[in-house]
Amino acid sequence: KAVVSDSLRPRELQPTRLLCPWDSPGKNTGVDCHFLLQGIFPTQGSNLGLLHFSPRLCTRQASGYPAPGSGATIFALSSGQGRCGIAVIRTSGPASGHALRSLTAPRDLPPARKACLRLLSDPRSGEPLDRALVLWFPGPQSFTGEDCAEFHVHGGPAVVSGVLQALGSVPGLRPAEAGEFTRRAFAHGKLSLTEVEGLADLIHSETEAQRRQALRQLDGELGDLCRGWAETLTKALAHVEAYIDFSEDDNLEEGVLDQADSEVRRLEVALGVHLRDARRGQRLRSGAHVVVAGPPNAGKSSLVNLLSRKPVSIVSPEPGTTRDVLETPVDLAGFPALLSDTAGLREGVGPVEQEGVRRAQKRLEQADLILAVLDASDLASPASCNFLDTVVIPAGAGNPSGSHQRLLLVLNKSDLLPAGRSDPHPDLPSHLLLSCLTGEGLDGLLEALKKELAALCGDPSTGPLLTRSRHQHHLQGCLDALGQYRQAKDLALAAEALRVARGHLSHLTGGGGTEEILDIIFRDFCVGK
Numbered sequence: 097k098a099v100v101s102d103s104l105r106p107r108e109l110q111p112t113r114l115l116c117p118w119d120s121p122g123k124n125t126g127v128d129c130h131f132l133l134q135g136i137f138p139t140q141g142s143n144l145g146l147l148h149f150s151p152r153l154c155t156r157q158a159s160g161y162p163a164p165g166s167g168a169t170i171f172a173l174s175s176g177q178g179r180c181g182i183a184v185i186r187t188s189g190p191a192s193g194h195a196l197r198s199l200t201a202p203r204d205l206p207p208a209r210k211a212c213l214r215l216l217s218d219p220r221s222g223e224p225l226d227r228a229l230v231l232w233f234p235g236p237q238s239f240t241g242e243d244c245a246e247f248h249v250h251g252g253p254a255v256v257s258g259v260l261q262a263l264g265s266v267p268g269l270r271p272a273e274a275g276e277f278t279r280r281a282f283a284h285g286k287l288s289l290t291e292v293e294g295l296a297d298l299i300h301s302e303t304e305a306q307r308r309q310a311l312r313q314l315d316g317e318l319g320d321l322c323r324g325w326a327e328t329l330t331k332a333l334a335h336v337e338a339y340i341d342f343s344e345d346d347n348l349e350e351g352v353l354d355q356a357d358s359e360v361r362r363l364e365v366a367l368g369v370h371l372r373d374a375r376r377g378q379r380l381r382s383g384a385h386v387v388v389a390g391p392p393n394a395g396k397s398s399l400v401n402l403l404s405r406k407p408v409s410i411v412s413p414e415p416g417t418t419r420d421v422l423e424t425p426v427d428l429a430g431f432p433a434l435l436s437d438t439a440g441l442r443e444g445v446g447p448v449e450q451e452g453v454r455r456a457q458k459r460l461e462q463a464d465l466i467l468a469v470l471d472a473s474d475l476a477s478p479a480s481c482n483f484l485d486t487v488v489i490p491a492g493a494g495n496p497s498g499s500h501q502r503l504l505l506v507l508n509k510s511d512l513l514p515a516g517r518s519d520p521h522p523d524l525p526s527h528l529l530l531s532c533l534t535g536e537g538l539d540g541l542l543e544a545l546k547k548e549l550a551a552l553c554g555d556p557s558t559g560p561l562l563t564r565s566r567h568q569h570h571l572q573g574c575l576d577a578l579g580q581y582r583q584a585k586d587l588a589l590a591a592e593a594l595r596v597a598r599g600h601l602s603h604l605t606g607g608g609g610t611e612e613i614l615d616i617i618f619r620d621f622c623v624g625k
């Protein structure tokens with residue numbers, strides 16, 4: 097409950113100074129409040145004033161984590177290293193305007209956010225450096241929230257180093273640390289934590305699906321989802337706290353607690369759905385584990401080389417060629433995957449190959465997707481039959497719902513089959529025909545892989561995914577706390593459980609202060625009206 101100084105009149109709209117909620121009114125301590133005061137509702141027979149202020153009305157709330165060394169003005173080359181057409185150098189901090197003026201003297205600052213062509217010269221010697229596009233972004237409307245400048249220079253290494261050295265000579269400027277621009281954007285509330293992660297992923301994304309997911313996360317979808325959940329919790333908490341504080345006044349609407357209960361239950365269901373999905377976003381970020389397995393000489397290594405478009409593994413007519421597990425990251429039909437080639441599975445071999453078989457089996461257990469390869473012209477061999485019985489049929493090929501591991505059965509060397517027969521193996525579990533030699537059937541295999549990987553990784557265009565184990569950890573923590581809420585013996589414990597739950601969500605959104613509770617109390621119902 098915040099206390100307002102006497103000088104304020106009810107419903108006056110103005111930025112103001114608030115007394116700290118945790119201090120007694122008599123003490124002259126206070127905080128300068130940058131929020132717009134929306135209204136004061138005097139309670140009957142008491143001089144306690146209650147406020148409604150909304151930080152969201154002004155700007156986004158700062159994250160509350162100040163960036164280290166935030167007083168300095170930083171500069172860095174923001175485009176890639178090396179020779180290129182255009183290189184972008186930017187600065188952030190209070191001396192940005194001064195730096196821009198120093199390098200473009202005698203001209204004035206360009207108009208905000210408009211590209212202007214300027215001659216850049218070294219402020220110490222006056223020596224011309226380059227003719228460049230410059231941009232001026234006065235804070236807070238900039239990427240970092242601070243004053244920023246951008247120099248789009250010609251991308252030769254000598255130009256870039258000349259401009260960087262010139263900037264370094266301007267008083268108050270220093271080279272930026274890795275990630276410092278983003279760190280400042282986060283500190284100034286320009287990006288939430290999940291958006292920062294999305295930005296990092298976008299910069300590192302290598303496949304189309306990864307790029308789509310990162311862009312959606314940068315757009316704040318995951319953060320928005322969590323913020324929606326956090327708001328539900330804040331509301332429930334506000335209801336429970338209001339009940340604790342004001343229930344004797346008989347001024348509260350009926351059913352306040354029931355409403356909180358049903359909101360919590362709905363939230364538990366939503367969290368459960370997303371947690372069941374949790375591995376998918378992580379797979380999309382770091383790649384699904386696709387393991388190629390089968391009996392010796394089926395053509396596993398040939399397939400790995402075909403899919404990765406490079407000679408990763410040794411191919412030879414000798415059975416038992418591959419011994420170690422060979423891993424290679426690949427882009428499979430737009431999805432990232434870690435493709436593993438393994439030793440052919442068979443019994444009764446020497447100790448080295450036996451170790452290879454052991455490693456292959458271990459890797460099979462960790463697979464998200466098994467690419468099971470058999471020689472279509474050699475299905476009756478003991479090794480083929482054994483592989484079908486021990487790996488393919490238990491994994492439930494053609495019946496993926498029965499197993500957590502997915503499996504695609506590929507019959508390789510179709511070129512060796514007599515021509516003209518439609519499906520030579522109708523009694524086998526559902527399968528694809530392929531020839532690594534001729535490439536026939538590869539398109540069909542890629543199509544099938546795309547479907548399997550979409551199921552494994554989730555489709556980033558249908559909804560936000562949890563991309564890191566950190567997200568999963570906090571959602572689980574939130575869900576656990578909600579379980580404690582339901583079992584809580586009294587209201588104080590119930591409120592505490594909600595606070596813990598909300599704390600977990602705030603790790604994903606970056607917000608969640610006590611102001612929000614006040615905000616919701618008065619938006620939803622007016623206590624003591």
Ligand SMILES: Nc1nc2c(ncn2[C@@H]2O[C@H](COP(=O)(O)OP(=O)(O)OP(=O)(O)O)[C@@H](O)[C@H]2O)c(=O)[nH]1
Nearest residue numbers: 392393394395396397398412416417418440532533
């Ligand atoms: N005719 C034909 N031969 C193939 C095909 N794919 C692979 N081969 C041949 O089959 C032999 C075995 O191929 P690999 O790729 O080494 O087989 P593997 O399953 O990795 O064998 P191991 O590592 O020893 O278990 C090689 O001689 C390949 O050239 C195919 O589609 N058609």
Ligand SMILES: [K+]
Nearest residue numbers: 412414415417
């Ligand atoms: K071989």
Ligand SMILES: [Mg+2]
Nearest residue numbers: 396397417418
């Ligand atoms: Mg091999």
